[in-house]
Amino acid sequence: MRDRMSKELQQEVNLAGEVHTWRSLLFLAHRCPDLLQSPWEQHIKLFLNWIQENENCLVKLATPYLGEVYASELEEALSGNHVAQDHLIQNHSDNPVIHLNLRYLFSVDSRTFLQHLKKLLACWYKELLFSDMPHTMLALQQDKQHNEQISDVLKSTELIRLVTKGSELQPHPGVDTLWMIPQSAYRPFTVINYLPQCLVYYYPVADEFLPGGIAQTQMMQVAALHKALGDVQRIRLLSLIRHSPKSLGELTNTLNATKSNVHHHLTLLRTAGLVQVEDGVYSINHEAVSQVGTELQVVLGMQKNKMLEE
Known part of the structure; x- marks a missing residue:
């Protein structure tokens, strides 16, 4: 655009x-x-x-x-x-x-x-x-x-x-x-x-009502998802809000980073649907994360590592 x-x-x-x-x-x-x-x-x-x-x-x-x-x-x-x-x-x-x-x-x-x-x-x-x-x-x-x-x-x-x-x-x-x-x-x-x-x-607006329909939207979502997960800092952010929602200020202080940097990472996570925000407080979208794959769920502690158990 x-x-x-x-x-x-x-x-x-x-x-x-x-x-x-x-x-x-x-x-x-x-x-x-x-x-x-x-x-x-x-x-x-x-x-x-x-x-x-x-x-x-x-x-x-x-x-x-x-x-x-x-x-x-x-x-x-x-x-x-x-x-x-x-x-x-x-x-x-x-x-x-x-x-x-x-x-x-x-x-x-x-x-x-x-x-x-x-x-x-x-x-x-x-x-x-x-x-x-x-x-x-x-x-x-x-x-x-x-x-x-x-x-x-x-x-x-x-x-x-x-x-x-x-x-x-x-x-x-x-x-x-x-x-x-x-x-x-x-x-x-x-x-x-x-x-x-x-x-x-x-x-x-729902995907099915847009020009190009669901197929085009799904391709864009997959690209956004892999971009969002391609940075360690963003994985850290997901881990930090895994158990309790946090504000931008709390996340910035924990990571010892600038607000603009943390906000940029959160925006990419939101674009991928992995994070949601309400009243300035960020929380993890459990349903979206559960659809990503077992590796991410293991990293975030949402699923046990079966290989380690064995």
Whole structure:
């Protein structure tokens, strides 16, 4: 995909990856009032016009929901209170997405932020999505219809575990609404988002609904799996979270490595489906690991070494 990007788009994508403004777009999309009542062909234009009209309060609208416990402090931080800003950043230091996103939003001016989002979204759509949108929308719609049908016979916990490939639904105080939204742009990851009284799972659209089908996806998964297992440091990470989930900070301290280095390794493990993350805490995907082979299971202590027993 990067080979198809203009230099302008590459610059915006790099920034979005560093400070997680892709997540800002998710928050803004939920708050844009015109999208649900209009056809998808009009969404980009409507959304760009809406964020332009809301330039003065755009940073506030794009700020992640941190829960009611932080509501008043977040309001102060967005008003320029540096003590509140530093406190919120420090309190979320174990979550690299929230931590870096807050740091950026507290420092950027509205005009710069608006221009970044407009270029990121408009160029991404024009250069990467436009020609494939009919196929993409069809895949998303088919996935949605399929899961609506099976939701009648599955509990919420079972449905989430199935469509997200392993995520567990945890109780969240104050949450009374659960949204499940298929996506293709961030496959194979599931993005979890928090809104007032809402928990949102943006889950990867199922393989069978994508162009090329399951066969093409399986080849990519096998390649990602072997790449993920081709480094001793990544095997160490799997071993560390084998018995108990750990945050990025805990893993960094244990390995005496930099956060960026550990995060890179964790990303490759997530791409292969071996690791999952929720609320900044990484855990092993036991079902995925069990399908890899006995050697990995022996290394992680999930299966006894039969040769040693003999």
